[in-house]
Amino acid sequence: MADLYYNRVKETFTHLQRIAPFYPDIVITLGTGLSELAEAVNKVQVTPYSEIPHFPISTVETHRGELIFGTLGGKRLVLLRGRFHYYEGYSAKDLSFPLRVLSQFKPKVYLVSNAAGGLNLSFKAGDLMLIKDHINLIPDNPLRGVNHEEWGPRFPDLSKAYDDDLRSLFKEIARAHQEEIKEGVYVAVPGPSLETPAETRFLRMIGADAVGMSTVPEVIVAIHSGIKVLGVSVIANVNDPDNFRPILFEEVVEVAQAAEKRLTNLIKSFLERLEL
Ligand code: HPA
Numbered sequence: 001m002a003d004l005y006y007n008r009v010k011e012t013f014t015h016l017q018r019i020a021p022f023y024p025d026i027v028i029t030l031g032t033g034l035s036e037l038a039e040a041v042n043k044v045q046v047t048p049y050s051e052i053p054h055f056p057i058s059t060v061e062t063h064r065g066e067l068i069f070g071t072l073g074g075k076r077l078v079l080l081r082g083r084f085h086y087y088e089g090y091s092a093k094d095l096s097f098p099l100r101v102l103s104q105f106k107p108k109v110y111l112v113s114n115a116a117g118g119l120n121l122s123f124k125a126g127d128l129m130l131i132k133d134h135i136n137l138i139p140d141n142p143l144r145g146v147n148h149e150e151w152g153p154r155f156p157d158l159s160k161a162y163d164d165d166l167r168s169l170f171k172e173i174a175r176a177h178q179e180e181i182k183e184g185v186y187v188a189v190p191g192p193s194l195e196t197p198a199e200t201r202f203l204r205m206i207g208a209d210a211v212g213m214s215t216v217p218e219v220i221v222a223i224h225s226g227i228k229v230l231g232v233s234v235i236a237n238v239n240d241p242d243n244f245r246p247i248l249f250e251e252v253v254e255v256a257q258a259a260e261k262r263l264t265n266l267i268k269s270f271l272e273r274l275e276l
Contacts, residue, residue: 003146005093008054012097013104015053021045021069023105024078025276027227028267029218031083031114033256034234037264038081041070049082049098056097059088067098073271078102085214087192092140092217099218100142100151103225108276109166110222112231113263115256116212117195117247118238119204120184125238125255128174128263129182130167131231134216135208137189142217143224152224161223166230166274173269179262184209186233188216194247201241210235230270234259 021044030037049055049065058065065082080102084095099110116129123129147154167183174181187208189195195203195211203211210233222229236252239245 006146006148009097009100009104012052012054012101016101019045019047020105022076024069024076024102024107026075026077026109026111026271027080027099027102027107028077028111029080029083029099029113031214031234031256033115033253034113034260034263035064035081036260037267038068038079040264040268041068041072041077041079043068043070045069054097056084056090056094058082058084073268073274075271075274075276077271078105078107083214083218086138086140086190086217087213092138092142093144096142096217096221099221103151103221103227107227109274110218110227110229111267112215112218112229114212114215114233115236115252116186116210116233118210118235119200120209121238121240123182123209123235123238125235126259127182127235128179128259128266129184129210129233129235130170131162131186131215131233132167132183133162133185134219135185135187135206136216136220137187138216139190140217142221152226156220156224158220158223161219161229162231163228166228169273170230170232170266170270173266173273177266177269179266182209182235186215186231187211189213195239197241197244200239200244204241211239232263234263
């Protein structure tokens with residue numbers, strides 16, 4: 001069976017190899033309302049997604065589509081400014097295509113951020129949460145279908161999807177910045193409708209601390225590719241099933257934007273300290 005996906009990854013990687021100023025050590029994805037980090041990066045090259053062959057097209061206005069090669073904290077990185085979601089109609093495989101392509105550069109670390117709803121009632125809006133584990137409730141998996149052993153194993157182990165050492169370093173940085181940092185389990189739901197109170201109660205019962213509509217497919221691809229992952233959620237709202245308030249997307253974006261300066265500072269210090 002001809003694998004068109006495999007061919008597309010090869011073609012896009014060949015293109016990026018031609019235009020890339022360097023091989024990046026770190027890949028970063030920025031979530032909803034969290035694009036400020038892009039301003040802090042010393043940009044070497046900015047390419048709109050629309051100019052990259054086979055890249056998906058974002059249908060969400062809050063996500064600008066640009067691939068940015070640059071440096072921050074002395075590290076060579078590539079930033080995916082704007083991501084793709086299952087709710088836009090993409091399969092898990094298609095929405096994680098950019099990461100699959102970038103993994104061909106053999107980066108060491110994948111740093112992913114998102115805006116999420118808090119389920120743990122000790123959280124408050126604006127909190128930062130390090131992801132220590134996830135639950136995938138998106139009814140799809142990016143590795144479904146033909147497996148290419150050169151990309152990774154058929155049955156990748158996810159017992160330590162979120163790297164302990166990277167999390168420890170991030171916590172140390174947060175302490176030095178006197179920033180409180182939470183830690184918890186992220187559950188990915190398909191969206192785009194937000195949760196009902198009953199669903200919120202269910203998600204909490206199954207062990208999640210925060211809920212969102214992204215991240216997990218990309219993390220699975222990163223682990224499959226042997227890349228270490230650090231995930232951070234900005235808690236944009238807290239959903240209490242017994243005192244449920246409407247979840248307004250505008251509020252989500254606002255809170256994420258208010259938190260992003262803190263997150264940007266932490267990531268910058270983190271990259272400075274990171275030993276590759
Ligand atoms: N639910 C799902 N996704 C989200 C939320 C939420 O409450 N807040 C931000 N993204």
